[in-house]
Amino acid sequence: MVVSKANHSYTFTMVKKPIAMLLLFIIIPCLYADTSDVSYHWKYLESILGYDAYMTSILNAQPITESERLFGKLQQEIENCDISEDLKILAKARSAIALGRRYAELNENHTTKSLAMIATVELLLTSAHDVHASSIMIDTLGVHLESLRYLATGKLSHGLGTARAIDRLYKENPNDISSIMLKADKLLYAPAIGGGNPKEALVLFSKAWNSIQSLSVCTWDRFTIIGGLGSALHKAKDTRALDYITYARTLYTGDPVINDLYDMLVGKE
16 A cells, blocks of 8 residues: 555466356456556566565565565565666665664564665665666656655655645656556545545546556556455445455455455355
């Protein structure tokens, strides 16, 4: 999640209506907005050795010491990777944000470490500006950084700042997958007084899902889209929500919001 303090990510019975589920995943999103111009800028991260393993450790809620070990190893892999300097900086910043969120979400007191990740990201984003990295990628990380500040400090000003930054990012980049995801997440979880609108969230998550049928995205972003779509369907009292939540849990198993929703939906069957 971005605005709320919850983070989001079955044991799926593989023989359970597989054909129906396939049709479900094709038909639902096609009812919504055109996706022909949707773009995505982060796929290169999966080509960096160790990035997928690191994100898996985060999203499967593995012991924090393991994520820290993989994070340190990943920084060296990024440095050695045959990509441009701007992409290296952005890759490091995104990995630091992920670890910072993990620190902030732990029950143990990891505030100091989370704040250290915030400082690291701030320096990296300054460097990204200096080397003229993609403005939309910098702005996207800026939203996540403000959200991390809110998670780490609990200050309302950072929560409000996150919401404003999301609105600005989406207004300027309405056909970018990352912008769509952030806006949909805000619409789904923010209170109505703060701009929440679950119906609009469902439209955007559906647009994102429809887009990634032809546009390849990183597995962790696919997870966010699938889990978000399932959550939005649940808020719409649509029984198909369980299929998407179940699917999300085939990708990662450490998200408490997705896990709790899955347990609740399974219990109703």
